[in-house]
Amino acid sequence: MEYLSIFLDQVYKILFLLIPVLVSVAMVVWLDRRVWAFVQKRQGPNVVGPFGLLQTIADALKYIFKEIIIPSSSNKVIFILAPIVTMTLALIAWAVIPFSATQVLADINVGILYLFAVSSLGVYGIIMGGWASNSKYPFLGAIRSAAQMVSYEVSIGVIIINVLLCVGSLNLNDIVIAQQNLWFVLPLFPMFVIFFISALAETNRPPFDLPEAEAELVAGYQTEYSGMMYAMFWLGEYANILLMCAMGAILFLGGWLSPLEIYPFTLVPGPIWLILKILLLFFLFAIVKAIVPRYRYDQLMKLGWKVFLPLSLIWVVFTASYLFYFKLLPVN
């Protein structure tokens, strides 16, 4: 009975985290489409529900009732597994995100490594989907995306090292608390910019959406998918984008900390601040989608390996020397 109560307690906590995440994924899809539309002087979805807020729910219902078509020459097990893997990986990473000093599902001491590991596994959903479809466009899209995600992961890893040098801990709550006096976005501003661009590439967002470039690859790895399986790819993608925004908010924008520790700001609880910061970063993601044209593939690889990697490595040397020289290295 003791085990059962612990188990039920955990299940309750997990549901309390996952359901808001899924609902907010639906909301940010609407936000993304609205921002995109306003930039292009359109209205965007504004019919279903107040301000069109329920548009995504309506879309999801439509997907549920559509037929799932599995190509006869596909590798069926892997074809079905691919969207499940994408969706699961996008959701399990939320376990370590701290919403306040105490509100975190799993306060593990290698939290940032866990986030990095889960985001690097995200490539499997795409490769599996692209290969199992047994078709040329999905396969090309999958190969492109595998190369792209592996390249940009490297620079994200080096940027994380920059932050960790200033913190001295891999725990996400420690990272947030270390920013109590100064958010890392100010001293590490170039790294924040590179992190943001790498996050765009890591989540296959425009201008780096080459895996699903509709002009040349139809829809990339999603070409053969339909119905609920397509919707799962789509939800997983947006959950991943939100996750990268949360990661940026925690690493650079002080996580659940309020901007100033004075009276009107301290009234607002930590989770609200974190959500506001995630939304700010997501708004930037949406704006970039609307205003920047798509990169060419060789330019994308050149940017990743020849610009971002050397720049972030030099910045690691710089940060380490600065902290060492002024005796600011965290010791505990």
Add this chain to the structure above:
Amino acid sequence: MIAHSIFFYTFSIIAIVSAIMVTASKNTVHSVFFLILDFISISCLFIMIGAEFLGMIMLIVYVGAVAVLFLFVVMMLNVAQQKNQWFSSEESSKHIPVGLIISTLIFVELIIVVGGWKYKPDLFDINNSLELSKVSNTHSLGQVLYTDYIHIFQISGMILLVAMIGAIVLTFRKREGVKTQSYIKQISRERSDGVSVLKVDSNKGVKIDD
């Protein structure tokens, strides 16, 4: 403790079964996926014994990077279509003795290492300056990796670098007639380089390129 053993046996059974399936499955791509499953369950086992840093690094390096490249190569070479005829042919029985000898050697080596560690615990001089029970695994690793073991760490890094350079040198070839974009060339182009005003005679035309 019961929950601990349930998880331990679950992960180890998954690890062993998927390791067998790596060699047993007919489709090469499936083999790679079983290998990934094996890596993941092994890293879960690492996390269970408290080596959470090793487990996470295993996930990042092996699953996130190495296995992706494996998968890449296997998919690109299209070996999946061959259905491993090589293993079901007459030729295959010749390789069994060699494989058996190698696997016996590895097994004996493992027994020597594990036996030495079990019956003579002071065989390796473990750094005693740290009280391992008080700090976490990651913390203690961070304290010794760049201080006491800096030379070993740097040497292993150099070996990997040399291996990488070797692989690049072996596969590098200069290809002729490849069009590349040079940003500096594009930006430093002046109007006078690209545009010239010519006087064209009627019915004769003009030759632009030589």
